[in-house]
Amino acid sequence: MAFFISLLKAFIVGGSLCVFAQILIDKTAMTPARILVLYVSLGVALTAIGLYGPLVSFAGCGATTPLLGFGYSLAEGVKKAVDERGLIGALTGGLTGTAGGIAAATFFAYIFALIFRGHPKK
Amino acid sequence: MNLDTNEYGKFVRARAPKSPVLKNCLCAFLVGGGICAFAEALFHGYLALHITEENVKTLVPVTLIFLAALLTGFGVFDDVAKIAGAGTLVPITGFANAVASPAIDNKSEGLVLGVGAQMFTVAGPVIVYGVLTSVIYGFIYWIWGIAV
Amino acid sequence: MRVLRLKNPPSVIGCASVVGGKEHDGPLGADFDLHDETGTFGMDTWEKSESEMQRLALNLALAKGKCGDDVPEVIFAGDLMNQCTGSAYGLLGFCKPYFGLYGACSTFAEATVLGSLLISAGYFKNAAAISSSHFCSAERQFRFPLEYGGQRAPTAQWTATAAGAAILSASGNGPYVTEVLPGMIVDKGINDVNNMGAAMAPAAIDTLTAYFAETGKQPRDFDLILTGDLGLEGHAITLELMKERGYDMTDVYNDCGLLLYGRSSQDVHCGGSGCGCSASVICGHIMKRFAKGELKNILYLATGALMSPGRLKQGATIPGIAHLVRISAEKNGWEG
Structure with a gap:
């Protein structure tokens, strides 16, 4: 039961974060690239002021999977690194926290670029 | 109506068909929520395999990135995204697609100047602004630690 | 002139x-x-x-x-x-x-x-x-x-x-190019790349108005007035604003971008665009209709959006242009 509740929480929180972005796309002149930049920066800022952490505890992957969660990982990484290493941590922490995602995206994108070719849209 | 620039712009905007916001939002909610619920299920699944929570936190987004990049390669991702909109854009899947699609597309310009140089033309700003804000946050956090 | x-x-x-x-x-x-x-x-x-x-x-x-x-x-x-x-x-x-x-x-x-x-x-x-x-x-x-x-x-x-x-x-049995009207660059401040039809429509209106005003002809003098790729939006805007200027093109006006695709069955939103859109429609469809004798006299004006992604990022708006070509089955078609 607890498992399904956690799925439901993730579904609702994650879906809602997507809906906000969809409204921005449809109702403003913002391009998707600007919305993603806004989301990742907002993720860092919300984590910094202590608002995003509780959402992650509540919704789990519903909060970490949207791009705000990428900002959350950056901010958490920085916080941890500054605690451990001081000022230099401000530079190393962010990318350390998100290293897995960035390296995975780069690696898989490269491999699939070797295998596949672009398709004309239907 | 004479074709005055301001007036024409208003005329064009007023008559242009609008995006079906409600339908788009519903699709974004269902697909975006579905991806996040799937991620949550993965999370529990990996934990059940006795992988440490620290590693699971990395493994879940990596799995999503792998799947999104694979679907991009098969030419399926954009067909889903056309309907899902922000539902596939906002989760980490959108980031993976933004990295994989220019990589695949620019293979014709070579592995270094095509795939290598063009891979982050779409997703680059996310990393740039993410790193930028995180460094600023780290600096403020450090100052705060000294001051308090 | x-x-x-x-x-x-x-x-x-x-x-x-x-x-x-x-x-x-x-x-x-x-x-x-x-x-x-x-x-x-x-x-x-x-x-x-x-x-x-x-x-x-x-x-x-x-x-x-x-x-x-x-x-x-x-x-x-x-x-x-x-x-x-x-x-x-x-x-x-x-x-x-x-x-x-x-x-x-x-x-x-x-x-x-x-x-x-x-x-x-x-x-x-x-x-x-x-x-x-x-x-x-x-x-x-x-x-x-x-x-x-x-x-x-x-x-x-x-x-x-x-x-x-x-x-x-110079020699041949037609159809003939009997009149041309080189277009001017027209920019009415549209900066939405997703609405090219609206960006190019003012150029089409400028060219068409100049043609009718100078020749004294009316839209009904032609079997067809065909724009290049204004699509659904640009087509409707052109029709409406030409009517306001006293040139009712309702029954004779079409657009290559609308002809090329089945808009209800093919997911193309407002229709086709691109240099090849009107080129293929003219060279494929329209010339066949001339050969069958269905068309005698048409005005074809291809519209272009003279923009680049780089300039748009710098905040520029989208200028349009429309060159007009009159195609007639008869060599002295302009007399008719």
Whole structure:
């Protein structure tokens, strides 16, 4: 039961974060690239002021999977690194926290670029 | 109506068909929520395999990135995204697609100047602004630690 | 006077159209000479595919016109790709004098205007007008990678994978290019790349108004008035604003971008666009209708958006242009 509740929480929180972005796309002149930049920066800022952490505890992957969660990982990484290493941590922490995602995206994108070719849209 | 620039712009905007916001939002909610619920299920699944929570936190987004990049390669991702909109854009899947699609597309310009140089033309700003804000946050956090 | 009446109207002696799968599936599919379902035309990059389409279109047009080695004496061609490379590489093998044109989607009319004027003036006995666009090469250059997952705005148009080539000659049995009107650059402040029809409509209105005002003709004097690729939005805007100016085009006005696709069955939003859109519709569909005698006298004006992604990022708006070509079944068609 607890498992399904956690799925439901993730579904609702994650879906809602997507809906906000969809409204921005449809109702403003913002391009998707600007919305993603806004989301990742907002993720860092919300984590910094202590608002995003509780959402992650509540919704789990519903909060970490949207791009705000990428900002959350950056901010958490920085916080941890500054605690451990001081000022230099401000530079190393962010990318350390998100290293897995960035390296995975780069690696898989490269491999699939070797295998596949672009398709004309239907 | 004479074709005055301001007036024409208003005329064009007023008559242009609008995006079906409600339908788009519903699709974004269902697909975006579905991806996040799937991620949550993965999370529990990996934990059940006795992988440490620290590693699971990395493994879940990596799995999503792998799947999104694979679907991009098969030419399926954009067909889903056309309907899902922000539902596939906002989760980490959108980031993976933004990295994989220019990589695949620019293979014709070579592995270094095509795939290598063009891979982050779409997703680059996310990393740039993410790193930028995180460094600023780290600096403020450090100052705060000294001051308090 | 902006309307140029040709003293020796050149005749279209051969024309050909080459399209991709989606265009072939559209309502005009049967009118096109050649298509490739995959859109690759046997090439390993989309840019090469587009060049190949131009080569095939010109070859076919020459063959259909039963032209000898002396034809064409000159080529006017263009496409949407940077530095007009679709045309340059595609037409390299013909070893003919060549002018590369950039008029965005107005290129086919631009090529026809220039070719016709020079033939009429006696500098050339014949000329070829060619233009092309390819959905995949255009997406890559102007928008996003092909596999990028984005949503298209309801006002967006679909770049046609298509090429058209026409051979114009001082001698021939028609149809003839009887009048031309070179367009002016018109910018009414539209900056939405997803609404090109609205950005280009003012140019079409300017050209049409100038034509009717100078010649004293009315829309009903023509069997068809055909714009290049204004799509649903641009078509409606042009119709409405021309009516306001006293030129009711209701029953005679259509748009190549609307003709090319079945908008209800094919997911193309406001219709087709691209240099190849009107080129293929004219060289495929319209010329066949002339041959059947269904059309005697038409105004064709191809519209182009003279923008680049870089300039738009700098905050520029989208200027449009519309070149007009009058095509008549009779050599002295302008008398009628």
